[in-house]
Amino acid sequence: MTVNRRFLLCRRPQGAPVPDDFRLVEEPVPAAPAGGFVIRNHFASLDPAQRGWMDDVPSYMPPIPLGDPVRATTVGVVHNSDNPDFAPGQWVLGLNALEDYSVAMPGGFTSVIDVAHVDSPSRFLSAMGAVGLTAYFGLLEVGKPQPGETLLVSGAAGAVGSMVGQIGKIKGCRVVGIAGGADKCRRLIEHYGFDAAIDYHGRSVTELAASIAQEAPQGADIVFENVGGDVLDAELMNLAMRARIVLCGLISEYNAPEKHGARNLWQVLVKRATMTGMLIADYVPRFAEGGAEIARWMAEGRLRVDEDVQVGLENAYDAFMRLFSGANTGKLVLKIV
């Protein structure tokens, strides 16, 4: 491999991204800068958050500059290096981009990882990556589940949601998942062990709210929110007193030029509920602790973590859009090499 294919953002998407918002270019493989190193990316994480980074709006990270490759968490191998802490051949995890090779400097987000005990290095983008740790810390630290409580999870068949539901079961909750389509709902029950699953497809807010009420007649003590929009509105009509809403994502709104908005916020008032925004970046010092418990649950067969592995930088656009079409089940990963 003598070229570095890079998947560039060349235009800010209006609503849903279209192929022409991006361009795949070939450049020479970079050399390691003084004190830095070059990573051969093997897997890249595809996440809803990347859609936000494509907009030119204030967020917890700067927008991706136009002409730069799309920012992504990747796992890869140090290719060449001018830094003794990152030797060629070492596996690393870091915030890089959708490209064959990324230049990195120490002091950034890159860390060396031990892939000896995982079935695939991509596990560091799923179970032990931001997705798994988001499920773990979001549910346990913000949701604070207690045995016997009812946990309602939206986007339940997704990467974060499926882990949240399973961790909720481990913690003794009754777990109700909301997902799109009968297949996903069956999967929630049979594959992930949820107590109940609700299909939101083709249902109005009122109908969806009624379905939730059936499965959670006392209301939800915890709502783990990945979706927003109509789904959130239906959930808000089913809060238990002093419910905790973990605001983890609002994927239904990311591509919407005119956002729908949460119309039932008054229920937060009526039920004295609390809605708290959660970003995994706040838990970096505790990643080792969370990763270890996730690995243990997986080894014990109590936690299943699925990956939806798409292949090839040339398919980056189609792969990314699976997040929004609802096509992916499990953590979406792009295999680069």
Added chain:
Amino acid sequence: MTVNRRFLLCRRPQGAPVPDDFRLVEEPVPAAPAGGFVIRNHFASLDPAQRGWMDDVPSYMPPIPLGDPVRATTVGVVHNSDNPDFAPGQWVLGLNALEDYSVAMPGGFTSVIDVAHVDSPSRFLSAMGAVGLTAYFGLLEVGKPQPGETLLVSGAAGAVGSMVGQIGKIKGCRVVGIAGGADKCRRLIEHYGFDAAIDYHGRSVTELAASIAQEAPQGADIVFENVGGDVLDAELMNLAMRARIVLCGLISEYNAPEKHGARNLWQVLVKRATMTGMLIADYVPRFAEGGAEIARWMAEGRLRVDEDVQVGLENAYDAFMRLFSGANTGKLVLKIV
């Protein structure tokens, strides 16, 4: 007075209430039931919450039954009684209705009040009533203001908002108020001692967000929300990291048949903010504590509490609608006798 005028809800309002949703009727003055008593109402509280009770939707209180008088907190005098704890002539505060005379039973919400040290019994509907206590406990217990923090208050010239801002100043915050119109904004600065006031009239969400950014360049550490809709959306674009949003009211949405919704909830996520619903009913055991501190601040001249006293049950509809037109400054009270 030998008749009991009662302001009945005879139809559930669609959007903004219209006069035909109500009817003023005359009935005989009731007799005290066994073990109960009859209250001659002197003042009734007019509050946005009453609009919610007129709808047939689940809330923290049952809907007002059609044909019943409009539920309201009142202060009045025991008129006749079959209960030794409530002797004729005693002043009482309770959850009654917009009517001359209300029947009450012990064990309900009625309590005897001491009006000797207030300039008007209506103070128990404003400064020391639900309004004052909502401002007090909402800001102090949910907002948790720290000296030097920035407090953003919507509906700032209203009954709750004007007290919240002043208590924020007492606690050492920089206080920025949002209100409708130049007069109200001037009043916030000159009358209530706010640090800054922003007029939302005629401003888009983007323009309002820019005005807030100017007055709160580091963002708001606390948002005390009374309004919702566009105002909330503009505030959400100006949160400081880990901001606390006290969700106290959403008055802009109460009459909206199609609710607008909060479109910028993603900022709660980005800023790891917390939004918590607040109802004064949760603080009943601490009313004496809050009332005493409010009275002390008023006596010290540090807290001004204004009342907008409208007169006459026959004017109940027009008086109530002042809440939504933005006409009232200070706590809206209906003087019945």
